[in-house]
Amino acid sequence: MGTDHSAVWVIAEQIDCHLQSVSLQLIGRARKLADQLGTSVEAILLGDKIEEQARQLIAAGADRIYLGDAPELAVYQPELYTEIVVKLARAHPPEIILIGSTDMGRELAPLVAARLQTGLTAHCIDFVLDKEMILEQRIPAYGGLLSIICPEKRPQMATAAKGVFPTPEPDDSRTGETMMIDIPTHLPGRIKTLEIIREEPEGVPLETAATIVAGGAGAGDNEGWKEISELAATLNAALGSTRPAVDEGWTELETMIGQSGKMVSPEVYIGVGLSGEQQHMVGVVGARVMIAINNDAKSPIFEQVDYGVVDDCREFIPQLIKKIKAYQEKQVTC
Amino acid sequence: MLNIVVCVKAVPDPKEACNIKIDPNTKTLLRCDVPMVLNPLDKNAMEAALQLKAKFEARISVLSMGPPEAGNIVKECLALGADQGFLLTDPAFGGADAYATAFTLAKGIEKIGSYDVIFCGMASSDGSTEWVGPEIATFLDLPVVTLVKEIVDCDGASWKVKASVENGYRLMQVELPAVLTVTRELNTPRTLSFSGIIKARKKEIEQWGVDELGVARETVGLKGSPTIVSELHAQEENKRQAEMISGTRDEKADLLVQKLVDAGVL
Amino acid sequence: MIDFTFTEEQEMFRKAAREFAETQVAPHIDEMEKTGEVSDAVVKALGEAEMMAITIPEEYGGLGLGYTERLIAVEEISRVSVATGMMLQVFALGIEPIVKFGSEELKKKYLPGLAKGEKLSTTAVTEATGGSDPTGIRSAYKKEGDNFILNGRKCFITNSHIADTITVLAKDEENPKAFCAFVLDKDMAGWKATHKEHKVGMRGCNTGELAFENCEIPATQLLGEEGKGLRVTMAAIGDVGRGGMVGVALGLQAACLEESIKFANERILYGKPIAALQTIQNKLADLKIDLEAGRLLGYRAAAMQDKGQRSSNEFAVAKYYTTEACQRAAKMAVDIHGGYGCMEEYAVSRYLRDSYVVGPSAGTSDIMKVIIGRWVLS
Numbered sequence: 001m002g003t004d005h006s007a008v009w010v011i012a013e014q015i016d017c018h019l020q021s022v023s024l025q026l027i028g029r030a031r032k033l034a035d036q037l038g039t040s041v042e043a044i045l046l047g048d049k050i051e052e053q054a055r056q057l058i059a060a061g062a063d064r065i066y067l068g069d070a071p072e073l074a075v076y077q078p079e080l081y082t083e084i085v086v087k088l089a090r091a092h093p094p095e096i097i098l099i100g101s102t103d104m105g106r107e108l109a110p111l112v113a114a115r116l117q118t119g120l121t122a123h124c125i126d127f128v129l130d131k132e133m134i135l136e137q138r139i140p141a142y143g144g145l146l147s148i149i150c151p152e153k154r155p156q157m158a159t160a161a162k163g164v165f166p167t168p169e170p171d172d173s174r175t176g177e178t179m180m181i182d183i184p185t186h187l188p189g190r191i192k193t194l195e196i197i198r199e200e201p202e203g204v205p206l207e208t209a210a211t212i213v214a215g216g217a218g219a220g221d222n223e224g225w226k227e228i229s230e231l232a233a234t235l236n237a238a239l240g241s242t243r244p245a246v247d248e249g250w251t252e253l254e255t256m257i258g259q260s261g262k263m264v265s266p267e268v269y270i271g272v273g274l275s276g277e278q279q280h281m282v283g284v285v286g287a288r289v290m291i292a293i294n295n296d297a298k299s300p301i302f303e304q305v306d307y308g309v310v311d312d313c314r315e316f317i318p319q320l321i322k323k324i325k326a327y328q329e330k331q332v333t334c
Numbered sequence: 335m336l337n338i339v340v341c342v343k344a345v346p347d348p349k350e351a352c353n354i355k356i357d358p359n360t361k362t363l364l365r366c367d368v369p370m371v372l373n374p375l376d377k378n379a380m381e382a383a384l385q386l387k388a389k390f391e392a393r394i395s396v397l398s399m400g401p402p403e404a405g406n407i408v409k410e411c412l413a414l415g416a417d418q419g420f421l422l423t424d425p426a427f428g429g430a431d432a433y434a435t436a437f438t439l440a441k442g443i444e445k446i447g448s449y450d451v452i453f454c455g456m457a458s459s460d461g462s463t464e465w466v467g468p469e470i471a472t473f474l475d476l477p478v479v480t481l482v483k484e485i486v487d488c489d490g491a492s493w494k495v496k497a498s499v500e501n502g503y504r505l506m507q508v509e510l511p512a513v514l515t516v517t518r519e520l521n522t523p524r525t526l527s528f529s530g531i532i533k534a535r536k537k538e539i540e541q542w543g544v545d546e547l548g549v550a551r552e553t554v555g556l557k558g559s560p561t562i563v564s565e566l567h568a569q570e571e572n573k574r575q576a577e578m579i580s581g582t583r584d585e586k587a588d589l590l591v592q593k594l595v596d597a598g599v600l
Numbered sequence: 601m602i603d604f605t606f607t608e609e610q611e612m613f614r615k616a617a618r619e620f621a622e623t624q625v626a627p628h629i630d631e632m633e634k635t636g637e638v639s640d641a642v643v644k645a646l647g648e649a650e651m652m653a654i655t656i657p658e659e660y661g662g663l664g665l666g667y668t669e670r671l672i673a674v675e676e677i678s679r680v681s682v683a684t685g686m687m688l689q690v691f692a693l694g695i696e697p698i699v700k701f702g703s704e705e706l707k708k709k710y711l712p713g714l715a716k717g718e719k720l721s722t723t724a725v726t727e728a729t730g731g732s733d734p735t736g737i738r739s740a741y742k743k744e745g746d747n748f749i750l751n752g753r754k755c756f757i758t759n760s761h762i763a764d765t766i767t768v769l770a771k772d773e774e775n776p777k778a779f780c781a782f783v784l785d786k787d788m789a790g791w792k793a794t795h796k797e798h799k800v801g802m803r804g805c806n807t808g809e810l811a812f813e814n815c816e817i818p819a820t821q822l823l824g825e826e827g828k829g830l831r832v833t834m835a836a837i838g839d840v841g842r843g844g845m846v847g848v849a850l851g852l853q854a855a856c857l858e859e860s861i862k863f864a865n866e867r868i869l870y871g872k873p874i875a876a877l878q879t880i881q882n883k884l885a886d887l888k889i890d891l892e893a894g895r896l897l898g899y900r901a902a903a904m905q906d907k908g909q910r911s912s913n914e915f916a917v918a919k920y921y922t923t924e925a926c927q928r929a930a931k932m933a934v935d936i937h938g939g940y941g942c943m944e945e946y947a948v949s950r951y952l953r954d955s956y957v958v959g960p961s962a963g964t965s966d967i968m969k970v971i972i973g974r975w976v977l978s
Contacts, residue, residue, distance in 0.1 A: 075506070078477070085468060098359035103499045107480040110432070112467040114472035115600055119433060119560030122463040138566065147460055148566035190509040191477035194494070212598050247348075247374060247518060268597050289597040291575060293589070297868040307593050308576035309586050310868065316944075324589045327600055329348060406608070413612060526616035526625060527664055528650050528673075531609060 005037040005133065007064075009094040009155070011112075012045045012057055012084060013104055015198075019053045021162055022100030024060045027128055028168030030098055031061035034075075036129050037094065040064060044088060046081055048074035051178075058176035060168045064221075066177045072183065075193050076104045083184045089116055094155045095318065096135055098127070099262030101159040103258075111216060113157050118249040119150035120157040123259045125164050140259055140282045163207060163285070209238030212266040214257055216280070217244035218294060218313050219275020225250035227317040228272050234324050240264065242280040250269075258283040273313040277299030295316070336392035337448040341470070342411055344379045344404035348459040372407040375455025377523035378516045382453050384415045384560055387490065393417050395449075397442050398434060399427055400450035405539055412534040413526055420446060424543035429556030432461065436469030438554050438580065441547045443474060449511055450491075456481055456515040478513040479506045483520055522553040603734060604674075604896070605835075613669050617676035617782070620649045632683055632804025633950065637805060642684055647717015651677070652691050656699065660711035666906040668950050671847045671898060678851025679858075682954040683804035685851055689844025690758040694721025697767040697781060697836040703825035706783060710765055722759035723837050725769045731756065732967035734833055739779055739812060748782065750790070750815040758961075760808035761793040765822065768812075769833050782821045789828055790815030801953030805839075832857050834912070841962040842915040845900040849958055850866030851921035852951060853894060854927070855885040856933035859948050865935050874936075875921040883932045890925035897921050913975040920968035923958050930955035 006031040011111060012023035030041045041055045046068040052063045062235065066088055072080065074216075089097070089112070097112070099105040100304070101123055113120035121137035128136045128147075136147040137158040150156040206212065213235065215228035234237040238258040241250075258280040259265050271285040274280065281304055290305035295312045302308040309316065346368040383394045396411040398404050399422040408419040422442045430438065443449055452474075454467035464480065471478035481498040491510045498517055508514075529586040533534060544551060579589045594600045606614070624645040627867045629793065630641050654670045656662020663669075672690065674721055678685025695714050698706055713719035730736025739752020755759075763784045772778035784791055797807040826900055861884065864875035892929045901914035932942030933948040941948050959965060 070430055074546075078479075103481060106464050107468055107478070110463075110468035111472055111478070114433070114436065114464070114469040117560075119431065120463075120465055121561060122432075122465065130564075137561075138468060138567075145567040146563050147567065148561050149562075150561045153560040188477075191479070191512070192507045194505040194507055195501065196504040198499065198501060201501045205547045237596070237599075244348075253498070253517070260457070268594075268599050289593075292576070296866050298865070298873060302576040302578070304574055305572050305576050307590070309579045309581060311586060312461065316587065319583055319587045320590060322576065323591045324600065325595070327591055327595070331600075409608070410615075412613065413616075525619040526612065528613060528616055528654065528665070528669075531612045531616060531666075532663060535609070 005039045006093055006095040006155075006223050007040045007042045008034040008037065009089075009097045010041070010043045010057075010062070011105070011108065012043045012053075013100055014045065014050055014053050014104055017047060017050055017053065019056050020100060020102060022102060022105075022160070024056070025102060025162065025165040025167050026098045026160060027057055027060040030096075030151045031168070033079045033127060033129060033135070033167050034095065034250065037095065042066065042092075042094065044068070044085055045143045046073045056170065059170040059172050061171075061174070063150060063176045065176065066176050066181050068181045068183060070183050072224070075196050076108070077193050078107065078111065078191050079187045079189070080184065081108055082115065083187060084181060085112050086115045088153065088181065099157070099159045101161045105159055109157060109159050116155065116157075118153035118155060118198035120156060120159070121148045121150075122159055124160045124261065125278075127158065127160070139179060142276050152208055152213055159264055161259075161261075163230065164266070166301055175180050189307070191262045203232075204236065204238040206238045206240055206257065206262050208256065209264070209266050211235055211237035211268045212240050212257070212264055212284075213237045213270045213272060213290060214242065214274060214280070214284075215251075215272045215273025217240040217248070219245060219250060220314055221248075222250055224273070227321070231270075231272070231317055231321055231324075234321050234327045234328075235270075237268075237270070238266075242274045242277065242306050244306045263272055271305065272317060275299045276304045291318060335485050336386060337385060337450045338392055339443055339446060339449045339450055339452045339456045340376070340383050340394060340396045340411065340416065341377050341452065341456075341466070342398045342407060342485055343373045343458045344370040344398065344400045344407045345458050345460045347371045348374060367449045368475055370403060370407070373455055373458045375456075375457060375459075375516065375518065378520050379453035379455045380411055380414050380416070381523040382485070382514075382516055382573075383523045386451075387415065387541065388461075389488075395420060395446050397439060398422065399430070399442070399584045402541075405541075408539050409534060410526065412537040412539070413531040414524065415530060416537075418537060419539035421539055421541045422547065423541055424554075426544045426555045426557075429559065431552065431559035431561045432465035433469060433560050434442055434558035436466045437473055437558060438547070438549070439466065440470045440473035440570045441549055442530065442542060444468070445542065445547060449494070450512055452476070452513045454515045456517050464515070466514055466532050466584075471513035474513075476513050477509055478515070479508055479509050480515045482514045482516045485520070505574065520538045603762035604629070610669065610672060613665075613782075614672045614676055617651075617673045618679070620645070620651075621677045621680035621684075622697055623683050624649065625677060629804070630937060632681070633944075634976065636767040636798055636803040638687065638806045642681075642804070643687075643717070643720065643762070646688060646780060650715070650717075651688055651696070652717045652720075653715035655692060656711050656715045658702045660707055660920075661712065661715040662960060663715075668899060671843060671902045674844055674847025674899070675851045675854070678848040679855045680851075681804065682848055682909070682951075682958065683802045685848045686802055687759060688804045689841075690723065691843060693723035693837050693841050694759075694763065694767050696840045697723070697823050697832050698783060698825045700834050700836045701781070702783070704978075705818070705820065706823070708782065710785070712763070719764040720759060720762050721765045721767070722757060722763040723767045723841075724754040724757045724760075724832055725897060727752070727754055728780055730835040732963055734769060734830065735922075737769065737771060739770040741770045741782075741817070743819075746819050748780065748817045748819060750782070750812045750817055752812050752936050753772055753794075753835060754810040756807060757810055758805060758807050760810055761796060761806050765831075766810070767837070769829050771829075772827065775827070778827035779833075780826060781823040781829040781830070782817050783823060784815070784817060784821070787819060788815060788914065790948035797959050799957055801950070801955070802957040803953075804881075837910050839915050842912075844899075845958065846894070846901070846918045846922045848961075849919075849926040850891070850894050850898055851928045852954060852958065853887070853891045853922065856951055857884070857891055859951070860884060860887060860933045860936045863940070878938060883936055887929050887932055890929060894918070894922040894925050907958045914970065915935050916963075916968045916975070919963065920972065921967050924965055926958055927955040964969040
């Protein structure tokens with residue numbers, strides 16, 4: 001290709017032949033980085049009967065797809081997927097590899113990075129090229145933004161979550177090359193995915209919700225959490241959480257909003273009993289109206305929202321729910 | 335005899351973590367005032383090992399890389415029921431990223447010698463990369479399952495475990511020896527007991543540095559880390575000026591309902 | 601040079617006791633407050649956590665730890681629930697006399713079950729006519745062959761209705777200067793728990809009356825020497841009882857300080873948290889000073905006790921100081937909370953009620969001063 005830099009790669013992911021949105025979002029970002037570096041965007045896609053998905057990646061901005069299309073690749077197999085990516089990376093060494101921080105990505109990325117003996121950064125919220133054209137991998141931490149770089153080892157590897165970068169507009173006029181890859185055989189066979197079971201999530205999905213109620217440590221206990229959950233249900237909102245609530249066991253990891261959780265962009269965000277910790281707030285993007293209820297008047301959350309109520313959420317939320325229900329009933333009867 | 339290694343980390347107490355600041359010169363964390371505790375998910379890793387020990391004849395070694403003070407959490411694991419402790423401590427290990435940490439821990443595990451299953455918490459509450467478990471596995475050439483939420487079958491040398499995926503699980507068959515990183519859902523960790531603390535008096539903690547591990551200084555710590563922190567930026571704040579809603583509880587609730595109506599939620 | 605630090609191991613015991621209290625006792629506080637009854641779940645949890653085994657020697661199934669470790673445990677548990685701390689500390693008053701004065705048979709008979717928490721214990725000294733002054737008691741025994749026959753009533757007995765074994769002090773019917781201490785258990789007929797008290801505080805800790813009517817006690821149940829029962833009471837119940845109250849009071853003081861700090865940081869007046877106001881800072885300082893002083897007095901006495909030194913006077917000082925301090929602390933905590941301090945949902949209102957009961961337990965402040973006065977003048 002006659003460039004100074006090798007390609008920018010994205011390890012794309014499909015589930016049941018549905019391309020994951022984070023893969024498209026990373027292609028979009030990779031495109032921008034590659035254009036600055038004067039190089040190409042390449043993606044690896046593994047699955048079974050996924051040619052159409054390969055085309056989607058090209059429409060999103062990829063120049064070349066390394067396609068592994070075989071029944072044994074239908075679901076994520078750690079040994080096989082790692083071996084394929086590592087072999088490809090050795091055969092066509094990339095400059096950068098980006099991976100979505102899905103449950104698969106968060107396992108595959110370190111397996112690949114350790115095999116390639118290179119660095120890997122987790123949960124990035126931005127990628128920027130510095131003056132030396134090295135990838136600055138930015139993560140929020142302790143009130144600031146850290147830039148992490150991998151100055152010497154190659155490829156530079158990083159993960160980012162769905163929703164950090166925008167989904168690119170597909171350009172069906174784009175062309176690209178698809179290379180079929182050989183499936184390795186003779187692997188040790190010490191680990192095998194037997195089956196993957198997924199259920200429909202309950203309630204309103206966080207990523208598309210117009211209103212989100214997020215609860216934190218201030219819930220106090222399960223009873224307090226139930227009230228917050230009821231508030232969400234009463235408002236037909238999605239229920240989100242911070243890490244302390246997950247750690248206490250009041251809610252599942254799937255509801256966690258933040259740097260190591262989900263990125264959300266609701267119209268209205270209501271934070272209950274949480275202190276506006278950076279790790280969480282960085283996951284809430286572009287809300288029109290933000291509201292917080294917290295019993296500590298000094299809480300940093302009140303510097304990040306439009307309306308604040310200082311009160312013990314365990315006492316206030318039941319009262320608020322009563323008022324909301326009263327209002328809703330009036331609307332029905334008027 | 336099932337040989338179990340549990341990798342644990344001393345982290346700043348997550349309940350007081352908001353007090354931690356970044357040192358703008360070294361670009362590492364200033365942990366001084368916040369007490370160090372056992373990483374919460376490592377308690378689940380310890381509990382998994384202890385439950386196996388109750389089922390089978392097993393020996394639990396607990397391993398940690400950290401400053402000398404990290405010996406306290408190793409002792410705590412001995413009091414929970416581990417049989418012996420190993421602390422990898424040396425100034426040369428300092429400033430390590432996930433890669434160098436995993437490399438050093440892998441060397442420690444090699445030195446321990448016998449291992450059938452290695453448990454790690456899926457992530458630490460401070461670094462939170464989730465990389466160390468899988469990278470240890472790669473350095474030791476072992477299979478790994480991350481996000482383990484249930485051990486379905488652990489009789490024999492081939493185990494079945496459930497790993498967490500969004501809204502579900504993947505059922506994995508894995509041959510021992512293997513690395514398993516665990517989630518909070520796997521179990522409810524037991525608390526320290528007085529008799530456990532007494533029994534720990536007889537248990538030993540060995541301390542190993544660069545020389546004992548036989549590693550080159552360039553392969554560990556800051557020197558052995560492929561990634562470094564290059565810059566600390568002031569974050570563009572999501573600053574909004576909150577209008578505080580006040581009054582009695584009743585009044586506040588009414589006012590907030592009005593705000594929700596204005597915002598189009600109701 | 602005196603080393604005022606705890607050992608690493610003692611810090612671990614404190615951590616274990618705190619974790620236990622926060623996870624196993626805290627969830628039952630509401631129920632205990634509502635019913636005033638002992639929580640079976642809490643008793644079971646205490647047994648499983650080996651809290652009754654702390655000062656029982658290892659050869660009888662105990663942990664063989666000392667009075668410092670015991671004080672740490674009582675303090676940490678009382679920080680969460682004064683009622684539970686009190687119940688626990690009084691178990692030890694039924695255990696210590698057996699450990700110090702029981703025959704080998706009595707030790708083997710009772711200590712293993714007590715260590716496991718399978719059996720619960722208490723002590724019965726106080727009566728309507730004598731609590732602070734045990735020589736005033738009227739419960740009396742007479743010897744009949746191989747048995748003692750006991751008649752009388754005891755009041756204000758902690759764990760009266762839940763105890764399986766009781767160390768009882770009674771006097772000789774015929775010789776008012778002779779006293780005996782016995783171990784009673786449920787296999788003996790002729791005694792029962794009668795009236796249950798309904799206390800304004802320390803709810804979840806059972807207090808009540810015991811009645812003895814021609815209760816036949818085999819002579820083998822005697823603790824120490826016949827006629828020398830007061831020695832048993834003073835050596836095994838006095839210090840341990842006072843030491844336990846110190847733990848209860850310190851735990852309550854710590855809880856009052858923590859809640860006060862939290863509230864002072866959250867409550868806004870004049871646009872700032874009230875912690876910025878000097879009058880509130882004064883109160884917080886007082887709470888802190890009392891806590892520091894109380895801890896030093898308490899752990900100094902426990903250290904002496906661990907060394908086998910006579911520590912009754914030092915415990916009298918510590919008991920007086922900390923139980924008075926915890927009453928001040930609870931009142932200050934309530935004051936800091938303003939109107940909220942009177943509301944049931946706020947823990948400090950419970951602390952205030954608990955503090956009333958801590959004061960007169962195991963000897964009133966006035967009696968402590970009598971003891972200390974005697975010490976000074978001796």
